[in-house]
Amino acid sequence: MGSIPSEGGVERSLLSWLDGVGWETHGQDGGRGANVLDETYERDSHEVIYWDLLAEQLIEINDDVTEDNFKKFLSSLKRDLDAENLMDGNRTIYRLLTKGKSFSVQRDDGTSETVYVDLIDHETPENNRFHAVNQFSVSRETTIRPDVNLFVNGIPLVTMELKSLAQDNDWHDAVSDLKDYEDDVPRLFVPGLFNVAADTMELLYGAVGAPKEFYEPWNDAPEVFADDNEMRQAVRALCNPETILDLLKHFVFYERRAGGDAKIVPRYMQYYAVNRILERVEEGEHDRGLIWHTQGSGKSFTMLYAAENLLSRSDVVRNPQVFIIVDTDKLNSQMRDQLANLTLEQWEEAESIDHLQRLIEEGQSQLVLTTIQKFEDVDPDVQGNDEVVVMSDEAHRFMEADLGSRLDAALPDCYHFGFTGTPVREGERHEDRNTFREFSPEGEDYLHRYSVKQGIDDGLILPVYFTLRHEMEWDIDEAGLDEEFEHEFRGMTTDEKREFIQETVTSRTMAELEPRVDRAVAEIDAHYDEHVAPNGWKGMVVTPSRRSAAMYGKRLIERRDEDEIEVLYTSNKGDPDLIQRFHTDSEERDSIVKEFKEDGNPKLLVVHNMLLTGFDAPILKTMYLDRNLKNHNLMQAIARTNRPAEGKENGEIVDFQGVFENIDEALDYDAETKAYAARDKDELFDDLNEQLANVLDIFDGISQTDSQEATYAAVERVSTHPERRQFKQGFRRLQNLYEAVAPDGRLVSEGIEDDYKWLSRIHVAFKRTTAGEDDPEEDMREKTRDIIGDNVEISEIKRDFPTYKLGEEYLEDVEGLDNPGVKASQIAHATREHLHPRENQNPRYKRLSERVTDIVERWQGDEITDPEAVEALKTVEGEVLEVEREAEDEGMDDAEFAIYTHLTEETSDAIDSDEQAEEVANEIVSQFRDRVDRNYAGWQTNQQTIAEVERLLLDVLVKQYDLGHLISDDDGFVDAVRTYLIENHG
DSSP states (O other): OOOOOOHHHHHHHHHHHHHHTTOEEEOTTSSOTHHHHHHHHTOOTTOSSOHHHHHHHHHHHOTTOOTTTHHHHHHHHHHHHOOSSHHHHHHHHHHHHHHOEEEEEEOTTSOEEEEEEOSSOSSSGGGSOEEEEEOOOEESSSEEOOSEEEEETTEEEEEEEEOOGGGTOOHHHHHHHHHHHHHHOGGGGTTOOEEEEEOSSOEEEEETTOOGGGOBOOOOOOGGGOOSSHHHHHHHHHHSHHHHHHHHHHSOEEEOOTTSOEEEOOOHHHHHHHHHHHHHHHHOSOSEEEEEEOTTSOHHHHHHHHHHHHHHOTTTOSSOEEEEEESSHHHHHHHHHHHHTBSOOSEEEOOSHHHHHHHHHHOOSSEEEEEGGGGTTOOSSOOOOSOEEEEETTHHHHSSHHHHHHHHHHSOSEEEEEEESSOOBOOSSTTSOBHHHHHSOTTOSOSEEEOHHHHHHTTSSOOEEEEEOOOEEEEEOHHHHHHHHHHHTTTSOHHHHHHHHHHHSOHHHHHTOHHHHHHHHHHHHHHIIIIIGGGTOEEEEEOSSHHHHHHHHHHHHHHSOGGGEEEEOOOOTTOOHHHHTTOOOHHHHHHHHHHHTSSSSOOEEEESSSSSSSOOOTTEEEEEEOSOOOHHHHHHHHHTSOOOOTTOOOEEEEESSOGGGGHHHHTOOOOOOHHHHTOOHHHHHHHHHHHHHHHHHTTTTSOOOSSHHHHHHHHHHTSSTTHHHHHHHHHHHHHHHHHHHOSOTHHHHTSHHHHHHHHHHHHHHHHHHHHOSSOHHHHHHHHHHHHHHHTEEEEEEOOOOOEEEESHHHHHHHHHOOSHHHHHHHHHHHHHHHHGGGTTTOHHHHHHHHHHHHHHHHHHTTSSOHHHHHHHHHHHHHHHHHHHHHHHHHTOOHHHHHHHHIIIIISGGGSSOHHHHHHHHHHHHHHHHHHSOOSSTTGGGOHHHHHHHHHHHHIIIIIITOOTHHHHTTSSHHHHHHHHHHHHHO
16 A cells, blocks of 8 residues: 655655765654654753763863863853854854864863863864754744754754645745744754755755745755755755765855844855865866856855865965955955955955055965956066965956956966856957966866856746847838938049948947837837836846947937936047937946836936946846847846846847847857867967067167157058058957967066057057047948938838747857857757657658758768858758748648648649648648547557548548549649648647
């Protein structure tokens, strides 16, 4: 006889898993396991610690605790346990559990000495006692009985509440019970590390005192604990004794917050990433590594946990100086405020360049917080501590050019770890930027990774949906365009006009056209009212220029309440009136951003070059994207909308630029080719030296001084051909090489930076001299934009694009593709997988399957290249999806559409019209449903089914539509239709 699934079953399973990782368990037999310890150690029901067990262990692990004095020690410890406030008491006991408790002992000679007594032996974990018991009952003003408790030396560190889905309860109910327990009997939780809430399928944990939203899963494990049963894996990986003690000793922060302190324990990706950093420093084989954690996963706390461990663990590194480096004052302020409220004690902020240099020279073992900009004038080779660890936040952004080189020169002997959610791997040339090349040892992409998909699965971030709104119907007065272009640019040759128009009419030009902005604003206004505002969310309009931002802002204000709209961009004194209208200073912008994060106005932000990185506002649901972003910039923008909030299911992007039309190109995270990956950075440095020499040769005989004479002579030298062309092209390549090599301390120590800066100043003067005070090209761009705007109207935005889900598997796949060959294989495999079961459902599927086979055979036979195969296969892939979309658009089911397709494409000469084909297909399927019995297994191959289909085809084709020739021509029509009917209804 079977037993009914219950909480007891979950409890027994969990105890058995704990038993398997080193806990002494009681209660696996279904009894009340706490009774065993209660009786052995004579615990009173109002006590939360097994005092007799603790006394045994104190004597065992401390030389100064004896049979004679342990009662005195315990009496003092019991007073520490009496706390009016749970978090105050928890913080006090935490210090005792990790650092020991002071105790005055009497020596034989009559003197007394203050010593520290360990409650837990962290140096030799096997000296401790680990118990896991069920049904531990505590009675004070009321009685509570959690399902499972974990004790170390008789001290309760973990409390677990379990539920059974079969009894209509889940982990949410378990958290609710735990919160009630904390309120009713806070004494049990004063020593606690964290709580666990679980049901039949899920397990989450949260620090003592944490609200429900901070209970999170533990979804990763070392290989020794890996398990297909995710809940069993979580218990084994999180709750094994070694991890419990590691978390207790090294991974707890207390944070001052309004309304009371909070206890913080790490997320699993933070814990494992920190331990990977510690292992790398301890092993000493490599001096760098990349931590690639998706936006919203808590990289700041990962760095802080790493800093705390490095500074407190002499077993890893003896006396380190740790730097956390950010690239904006705002991020610096955020981190400073965070540090000021945490229990991390050894830290200092670098307040100036001189202060930073002094801190580096002194080399004191502490955490130093600084911006990368403060390294600008720090002298090279001033490192005063030979055990330096650097952690760079947003590493994809600023580890380039001069500042990175200054850091490299100032701290040449250090471990350097980069943290980013969006690493850069742009292109395959050596001058392209590459976070992996900068931070990853050869053969390693990253030291630790936490992906977008993992973030979505764990509920830390939301999936993002995007809708295309990039295709608009343009009514163009071509004659008017031609006439105005001829008039304005009559002094240019035809080729010059064509070349200028090609360079000038960019996506930015189009984004600044008044008819287009008018149409887009109407779409945004309607979409916001219909889809965003009703649920209390907010929106952001992302534009490619300050002018377009001002145009959007002006028109949105005309349509909506002025208080609902704010426009943010940097200001210049000489801006035209339209742009000046929305000028704000830094303080005003901070105030606007703060208000945007709350309820109320503003409801829509229009931005240019602002708030696309490091901006967290869970209330932001929808981004209206009218800027052509790619790669890490696009990933950063996506992350602005994916922050969880109560009731928010997903983020959303409405795309006016067509960025997402070809997402493979927009998010090109392909690996570099093997040949390029093998290139050494020293080769790049040699290339840079050579190119620098080539450009400097242009100025042979001119002194590289900061004087009017030298600048004048240099600009004169490159103002005429052939030096003009030589300098423009040579300096462009020099820029690319310099940015590819930087950061590198040799740029400073070998004087390359100084030469490069001199050439940069000459380049600026050259551009200003040749362009004049009023840039003629900008004037021509203005005229071009005005001409186009005057001669076009936009009547409609194409709306029949589906909404796509962005995130999870798709982003994973795109990031993981190594090269076009791999991409071709994956597309071919996916398309075949999709087509194989459908080949007999529609004649188009059969033809498309044959095309895939042909493409693959030609590709494997080297008749077409990898990229050509990718493009051909993607075309087929699109046509496969089009079959399904077209059936839906025509309002037909799959069988009807298959018959219709066969009639119109295979036997088009045999029917009068497409309309007749649709009627015939509809009638055949209708009669099939009425006349063929499909309510028994094997009906598809039954002779009765085959005969009935042939009879109904005769009735429809011969009697109703006089199309008997379709049957008499004997071209397989009957067999094909029968197959379509059976395959699509089977």
